[in-house]
Amino acid sequence: MTDNGPDPVDALAQAWGALDPLQRYVDAAPDGPMPVDELVREYLDSHDPYPAGTRVSTRGLGAAAEWEPATILDRPGSDEWTVEFDDGATAWRDHTEIRPNPAPGT
Numbered sequence: 001m002t003d004n005g006p007d008p009v010d011a012l013a014q015a016w017g018a019l020d021p022l023q024r025y026v027d028a029a030p031d032g033p034m035p036v037d038e039l040v041r042e043y044l045d046s047h048d049p050y051p052a053g054t055r056v057s058t059r060g061l062g063a064a065a066e067w068e069p070a071t072i073l074d075r076p077g078s079d080e081w082t083v084e085f086d087d088g089a090t091a092w093r094d095h096t097e098i099r100p101n102p103a104p105g106t
Contacts, residue, residue: 004057004067004099005099007095007096007099008049008099008100009040009043009049009095009096010036012043012047012049013036013039013040013042013043013044016043016047017033017039023039023042040079040095041078041079044079044095045078048075049095050072050081050095050098051075052072052074052075053072054071054072055070055071055101056070056071056072056083056098056099056100056101057069057070057098057099057100057101058070058085058091058093058098058099059093059097060085061085061089061091067099068086069085069101070083070084070086071084072098073090076092079095080092080093081094081098083098
C-alpha cells in the first residue's frame with residue numbers, strides 16, 4: 001500500500017466544530033475560525049477516533065514507511081496511539097500516520 005487517502009481526522013474535527021456550541025462561538029469571534037491544526041488539537045483533546053482494538057492502516061517501521069495493517073493497542077496521549085503490527089512489532093503513531101482500514105473487498 002502506498003496511498004491511503006487523506007487524513008480523516010481533519011474532516012471529523014471540522015464536523016465537530018460546526019456542531020459544538022462553544023466552538024461555533026469561538027469561530028464567530030472577530031478574528032474568525034481557528035486554523036484547522038488548532039481545531040484538530042481541540043477535537044483530539046476530547047475525542048478518540050481510533051479506540052483500542054480498532055484495525056487500521058499505519059506507516060510501517062521500514063525505511064520506505066509503506067502503509068501496513070495494524071491494531072490500536074492504546075492511546076497514551078491526545079494525539080498518540082500505540083499500534084501493533086501483524087508481526088507483533090509495536091510503534092507509536094500520531095493521527096497523520098493512521099488511516100481507518102478500508103472495508104473488505106475495496
